[in-house]
Amino acid sequence: MNCVEFLQTLPEGPENHGNPEFNHHLNSCPACEGLAADLDLISREAVSLAEYDDPPPRVWNAIALQLRQEGLIRDPQQQVLQLPAKRRRWNPFLIAAPLAAVLVLAGVLFRGDLGTTPTRPVRPTAAAPILNQADQQILESVAAQTPELKNAYKENLERVNVYIDHAEVALKANPEDQAAQQELMDAYEQKNMVYAMAMDRASE
Amino acid sequence: MTDLKQAKINEAEAIERAKQGDGEAFEFLYNLHKRRVYSLCLRMVSNPPEAEDLAQEAFLQLFRKIGQFRGESAFSTWLHRMTVNVVLMKLRKKGLNLISLDEPVENEEDSQKRDFGGEDTRLASSIDRMQLQSAIEKLPPGYKTVFVLHDVEGFEHNEIAGMVGCSVGNSKSQLHKARLKLRELLKLSRAEKAVKPSGARQ
Ligand SMILES: [Zn+2]
Numbered sequence: 001m002n003c004v005e006f007l008q009t010l011p012e013g014p015e016n017h018g019n020p021e022f023n024h025h026l027n028s029c030p031a032c033e034g035l036a037a038d039l040d041l042i043s044r045e046a047v048s049l050a051e052y053d054d055p056p057p058r059v060w061n062a063i064a065l066q067l068r069q070e071g072l073i074r075d076p077q078q079q080v081l082q083l084p085a086k087r088r089r090w091n092p093f094l095i096a097a098p099l100a101a102v103l104v105l106a107g108v109l110f111r112g113d114l115g116t117t118p119t120r121p122v123r124p125t126a127a128a129p130i131l132n133q134a135d136q137q138i139l140e141s142v143a144a145q146t147p148e149l150k151n152a153y154k155e156n157l158e159r160v161n162v163y164i165d166h167a168e169v170a171l172k173a174n175p176e177d178q179a180a181q182q183e184l185m186d187a188y189e190q191k192n193m194v195y196a197m198a199m200d201r202a203s204e
Numbered sequence: 205m206t207d208l209k210q211a212k213i214n215e216a217e218a219i220e221r222a223k224q225g226d227g228e229a230f231e232f233l234y235n236l237h238k239r240r241v242y243s244l245c246l247r248m249v250s251n252p253p254e255a256e257d258l259a260q261e262a263f264l265q266l267f268r269k270i271g272q273f274r275g276e277s278a279f280s281t282w283l284h285r286m287t288v289n290v291v292l293m294k295l296r297k298k299g300l301n302l303i304s305l306d307e308p309v310e311n312e313e314d315s316q317k318r319d320f321g322g323e324d325t326r327l328a329s330s331i332d333r334m335q336l337q338s339a340i341e342k343l344p345p346g347y348k349t350v351f352v353l354h355d356v357e358g359f360e361h362n363e364i365a366g367m368v369g370c371s372v373g374n375s376k377s378q379l380h381k382a383r384l385k386l387r388e389l390l391k392l393s394r395a396e397k398a399v400k401p402s403g404a405r406q
Contacts, residue, residue, distance in 0.1 A: 011380035038327045039383040042390070045331045046355035049340075052333065055242035059256050060234055063263050067230060072267060074225030 001025040006032045010039070061193065068196075131157055138198045153198055160191045215279060222270050234263060237280060241287050247352045248291045250341040258294060262287040288353065288367055300345045327390055339389035347382035354379050 001009070001021040006029070009022055016022040026033055067073040131139070135157045143150040167184040174180050215236060221229035241262055245255035266283050273279065340348060349368060353359045354375070359367070361375040368375070 011376045013376065013379075034326045035387075038387050039380075041327060041329075041331060042336070042383050042386050043355045045333070045336055046340075046351070047358070048333060049243060049247060049337060049356050050358075051239040051243055052337070053239065053243045053246050053255075055238050055256060055259055059238070059242070059260050060231065062260050063234065063267070064227065064231070066260075066264055067227070067267060070268070072225060072270075073227040073230060 003029060003032055007035075010036065065189070065193065131161070135161070138195055142198045153194065156194045157191075160187065160194055163187045163190060219270065219273060219279060222267070223273075230267060233267075233279075237263075237283055240280070241283065244284075244287050244352070244357060245291055247337075247340060247356055248349065249294070250348075254294075258291055259287070262290045265290065284357070285367075288357075288359075292349075292367060295345065295349070327387065328394070331390060335390060335393050336386070339386050339393065342389055343382055343385055347378055347385060350375050350378040351382035351386070355383075 001024065003025075006022065006025045009016055009019070026036060064073065131154070139150055139154055139157070142153050164184070164187040167180070167187040171177070171180040171184050213232065215233065218229040218232045218236075222233060238259070242255060242259040245258040245262070246252060249255050249258065262283065266286050273282065340351065343351060350364055353364045353367070354361065361372045361379075364370075364375045365372045370378075
């Protein structure tokens with residue numbers, strides 16, 4: 001076997017190891033031996049990439065949210081949850097009012113800080129809206145279980161309230177704008193997530 | 205609520221509890237497999253936001269069918285295959301060739317020159333993972349698909365042929381070409397590194 005024949009046989013991989021001619025050339029030709037060793041090294045190192053990257057927390061958040069919406073996650077405390085279907089036809093009157101009432105009971109698992117959700121940055125403003133009664137209630141139940149987390153939840157709720165305010169203003173300015181409609185839906189969804197996380201905390 | 209975190213529970217138990225709608229069991233299963241699934245998606249599409257969407261889709265598809273799942277041993281295989289299907293579907297939708305069937309045939313002399321390279325032909329005894337990762341990103345889609353499925357994920361050529369829709373011979377040849385291309389890219393990156401030593405800033 002010469003170098004050209006060796007190269008033509010190389011793609012066969014491990015099957016070549018039973019080929020005496022292949023092995024003979026491999027052991028007697030430094031150039032082919034070097035090439036085969038490099039390819040083998042690349043192949044062996046590639047395995048280490050199989051679990052190399054960690055997905056950001058928002059991937060689980062999104063999965064959990066979806067599983068709850070589809071009823072696949074049914075935590076005992078959260079069976080009353082009736083989230084609006086994410087892409088259903090938009091009707092702000094159907095969603096806003098019942099949502100406010102349902103929020104107290106609703107829950108969607110959310111592990112992470114809203115401030116770290118890069119897709120939708122929400123910054124508290126100087127004029128952060130005050131927390132409503134439901135917000136205060138949920139904060140109290142968090143504080144009862146894990147007082148050290150109360151401030152983090154408070155901050156998150158304030159942020160998401162700002163987000164909702166901004167989204168409402170934008171939608172009022174352009175009531176037909178689908179992006180603005182979606183933005184408000186997303187804002188409510190984020191608030192749901194904070195509530196859910198708080199509910200999980202409170203029930204632990 | 206916290207027994208899954210505190211107690212050491214196995215995958216089979218988590219699967220049974222997930223079937224009952226236990227959110228923590230789903231999270232446990234997700235945490236067990238997230239790196240593998242996300243890494244696979246990321247290697248294949250080389251785009252983090254897209255990889256996140258694909259990983260999410262793969263897990264959702266799996267969790268929706270969890271009620272049909274029987275037996276622990278095949279769970280990761282099941283998830284793994286589902287992830288590959290989700291990714292391949294996406295690549296097909298994007299109109300990317302999973303396999304390059306019509307590559308120009310190079311003459312033997314060219315092929316030999318390219319395969320052996322110049323004077324300094326050998327790679328070092330180990331490869332930097334970051335460099336390997338960025339070299340994989342530069343592979344043409346067809347090469348990348350087979351390389352990731354075979355060398356990173358450990359699928360056999362006959363499985364790849366089935367998933368991608370090509371012959372076993374085709375899969376072998378794409379893999380070989382992918383490895384050759386990676387070797388070239390790694391040598392290039394090593395040469396660049398030698399010219400620009402780390403820490404040198406302009
Ligand atoms: Zn040779």
